[in-house]
Amino acid sequence: MRKGQLAILPASDGRRAERRIVNLAASLREPGARLGDAEVLNLSETGFMAETDLALEVGGLVWLKLTGLEPTKSRVVWIEGARAGFEFEAPLHPATLELAIAVSRKAPPRRAPGQRLFGPLSR
Template sequence: MRKYFTAQCRTRRGGVHEVRVLDISTAGLMVDKRAVQMEEGDRLLIKLPGLAWLPLSVLWIEDARAGLLFEEPLYAAVLEHLQQCIVVEGA
């Protein structure tokens, strides 16, 4: 069973790509990075459901996943809203 929600990701190269957010916290998130070319240290923008574009940076990359850190942490209420957007595949 996989849990995720989708978001838009904008790179410095100017492209906008849809990514799957696999995990999220107030500090950052983990995405399936296969749709987006990124490297550790890159700065990106992400558009989460119901929110404006948020700046973040790539902390780590492992296989098809990447860990991204928000420049400003999310409020707990915003995190709760986003957790309600999660889709469960294979349930």
């Protein structure tokens, strides 16, 4: 894997789509409930895994909100401690998946040619 590439886990164990290993700040909201913070750990066209402090129930519906995208309805498939797996109600379009990942990437710090990243060295 080259630097800057995301790890991709193959579709296995009966999964329908490859999962991208990510680290995305997100919000989750159950219908009629409060908004909660979550960290999306992997993402595919069909679902995601996240870590959250929300009290979720298997089979429950939640809305996932990622930066730059509309909220996406999903169902809780499994829960293990603070981690849970979710399946999207309707699969994400491949371009939407790529956009979600691209928006989350941070650009490297910019500097002028010849400028040191951490300023001049002291003598």
